[in-house]
Structure formats: C-alpha cells, structure tokens
C-alpha cells in the first residue's frame with residue numbers, strides 16, 4: 001500500500017473520526033502495490049474474468065480519489081494500466097485471509113458485494129464499473145455511531161462512560177456535543193418515565209427518561225431542552241426528535257452537551273455522578289452495540 005496525503009471529503013472525514021477509514025495491518029506475505037496479485041492481497045482487474053491490468057491492496061481503502069496522480073490506479077500490465085480504479089473495475093480476486101467487501105459508494109457505504117478469502121469473480125451488475133471503496137474484514141452488522149445518531153448530524157463524544165475516574169464522582173453516562181440548538185434524537189424506542197424541563201444554568205438540570213421494556217433498560221438524557229410536547233407515559237420512537245441541545249444543569253453555555261445514560265431496569269433519574277464514588281451502572285457498550293450503535 002502506498003501512503004499519500006489526501007484532502008478528506010466531508011464524508012470520509014466523518015468516517016475517519018469513527019476510525020473505519022484506517023487501513024488494516026499489512027500481512028507479512030503481501031508485497032507493496034506493484035500490479036501483481038500476491039498472496040495476502042485483494043486485487044481488482046480492469047476487465048472481466050480477471051483479465052487486464054491489476055490493482056493490488058493489502059488493506060481497506062475508503063476513498064480511491066478520481067484523478068491522477070493521486071488516485072489509486074491499475075498498475076499491472078495490460079488494458080487499463082494507469083487508469084484510476086474508481087468505477088472502473090470489472091472483476092476481483094481476494095488472495096487475503098479475510099473477507100473483503102466492495103462498496104458502491106465512497107466511505108464503505110451503499111450496495112456491496114462480498115469476496116470470501118480466495119474468491120475470484122466478476123463484480124456483479126450493481127458493482128461492475130461502480131466500485132468506490134473496499135473494506136477488509138467488514139463487521140457482520142452495520143452500526144451507526146451514537147454521536148451521529150443523537151443529532152442526525154456529526155457530533156462528538158466529549159466524555160465517555162466513567163471518564164471522570166480522576167475526580168471524586170464517577171461519570172455514569174456518555175456526553176455528546178454538537179452545538180446549542182441542535183435537534184436531539186431519541187436513540188432507543190420506549191416509553192417516557194420522567195420529563196423535567198429544567199432551565200439553562202447550573203441549577204436547572206433537565207431529564208428525559210425513556211424505558212425500553214424489551215431490553216429492560218432506561219436511557220436517560222440530561223442537559224437538553226426537552227420538546228414541550230413530551231409527557232410521562234408517551235411512546236417515543238427511535239430517531240424521534242425529543243429535545244434541543246442546551247445547557248440545562250450546566251454552569252456555562254460553552255459546555256452545552258447531552259448526557260446519555262443507560263440504566264438497568266425501569267428508572268426515572270440518572271445515577272448520581274458528581275461527588276459520588278459509587279458506580280451504579282454497568283459498562284453500556286454491549287447495550288449500545290445491541291441497539292445498533294458504535295460507542296463513538
């Protein structure tokens with residue numbers, strides 16, 4: 001693989017934040033990108049039936065770029081040599097020991113075709129001359145990042161679970177920020193067990209508690225400005241807008257964020273974090289994963 005610096009598009013920048021753009025480790029048996037399909041590599045061919053020029057890879061690439069001299073191109077002898085590979089491959093050979101997934105879109109998204117280790121085949125009708133990224137060892141389930149899903153736009157985790165281990169209190173949720181006024185979307189469907197509207201400033205803590213009976217878990221949102229229509233007993237769907245990002249119960253507007261906390265069972269309030277050394281909640285990662293979210 002070569003290392004070249006590229007300007008990330010908005011999409012790939014978001015993917016880079018999630019870590020999925022990173023190439024996988026190079027197998028010891030694989031050569032550099034030399035236009036020969038070696039053991040350990042995944043290779044595209046310009047023509048069907050593994051004919052024409054070869055482009056060989058030892059890891060994932062989420063964005064091939066589309067112009068020379070910076071694009072990933074066909075390097076082997078034969079038809080297509082020197083052409084950029086995006087939307088130009090007709091067949092592939094997976095000589096690596098991992099499954100490789102070819103995607104229609106940049107950033108490992110869209111329609112895809114899997115190549116098992118050893119598979120040698122034409123790209124199907126959806127992907128032929130429509131390949132835009134590929135991923136070694138793709139996860140069997142596609143998850144979205146909770147920092148994105150909370151706002152349906154790019155957000156960032158500012159403090160993770162138990163992030164305050166060096167302070168007296170222990171942080172029992174995950175803090176996610178985007179900007180004051182951003183729509184806050186419900187992450188897990190359920191029934192509202194508590195809504196406290198609060199107000200801006202340290203003394204005005206707000207709370208929205210949503211109980212999901214199937215998982216027997218409650219997800220609690222703090223510090224946002226709940227939508228005025230919210231009521232105890234109301235059902236809220238996944239993705240429904242429930243609040244706006246704010247600083248209810250936060251001393252400074254510059255620290256606005258949404259605290260998202262998973263609690264076992266049916267709850268109405270967040271666990272005590274500030275000035276409390278007892279950790280009440282289990283690590284929530286497996287729960288968030290089971291709900292289709294990456295904790296990032």
Ligand SMILES: [Zn+2]
Nearest residue numbers: 173174175259
């Ligand atoms: Zn928090």
